Amino acid sequence: MKSHDPFTVLPSGVRQQADLAVRRGAVKDRELEQEHSKGLVGRRERQKDAVGRSRARRELLEARAGQRAENAHAMAVKFYSGVHGEVSLTVGRATDVEMADANGSDPVCKIHFQDRPVVETTVKWNTLNPVWNEKFTYTFTSPDDLKSEIKVEVYDQDPSDQEYLGETTVHLSTLTPRREQEIVADLQKASTGTIHLTVVVTPVSVMIERKEEELKAEKDRLAESKSPRLEKEAAAEASRQLMSAGSGRRRSVGGEGRRSVGGGRRGSEGGGRTRRRIEGGVEGRLNATA
Secondary structure (H helix, E strand, O other), rough: OOOOOOOHHHHHHHHHHHHHHHHHHHHHHHHHHHHHHHHHHHHHHHHHHHHHHHHHHHHHHHHHHHHHHHHHHHHHHHOOOOOOOEEEEEEEEEEEEOOEOOOEEEEEEEEOOOOOOOEEOOOOOOOOOOOEEEEEEOOOOOHHHHHEEEEEEEEEEEEOOOOEEEEEEEHHHHOOOOOOOOOEEEEEEEOEEEEEEEEEEOHHHHHHHHHHHHHHHHHHHHHHHOOOOHHHHHHHHHHHHHHHHHHHHHHHHHHHHHHHHHHHHHHHHHHHHHHHHHHHHHHHHHHOOO
């Protein structure tokens, strides 16, 4: 009995079906490989974009820091344009204020400066020796403000009306700039009472110097972002954000890809099994005929 190659004697229709099944499996495998390659390329591109954004942000911070270092003095001068200095007044305490009624007094201070709105301290209830330690700051918008005065009035906070308990006046022209000065003054227009104040007059030149130091400190803080340790931390944070952003897509798309790849292999293997079944059936018929 002659041996026959079963595939060579297959009917043309059966052979075409077997070849078609094999080609379809191969095409499916190639498509899945291409899809997998595109996913890798896309992931690399996203990583490059993240690194590029991090580098651009760092360069921008460095540029801003350099610009602020170069213009720190000019920016400070501009910030205080039209300002001629400032005065800080701290209302400390008062002693032996007058009794407004049989229950004592509820002292409160009112501060007057130029045409600015009147400001008040908090009320200290039922005491003749109130302690406030409250600070108020005024900006000089005119050279004449340096020659003006601050008036501090003390009142009793009555539910129906405020009763006058005395006052004192601080003449700014008598103060030494940049020096904190303690003032202990008797309350005028009152039979008893003393008030303790702290006053500091700051020239605008000192204010500009302080602002310039603040800008330089900010520049130093931004410059620290260029250190290797912080760069590594920033890179690690960018990598974590990238991985967390892509994890959801990998869980959804990756699962389908694995199922598709498995389906492609099964399709290819199925095509091979179909061809082997066809060959085995033809060979059996040939043997039976022989």
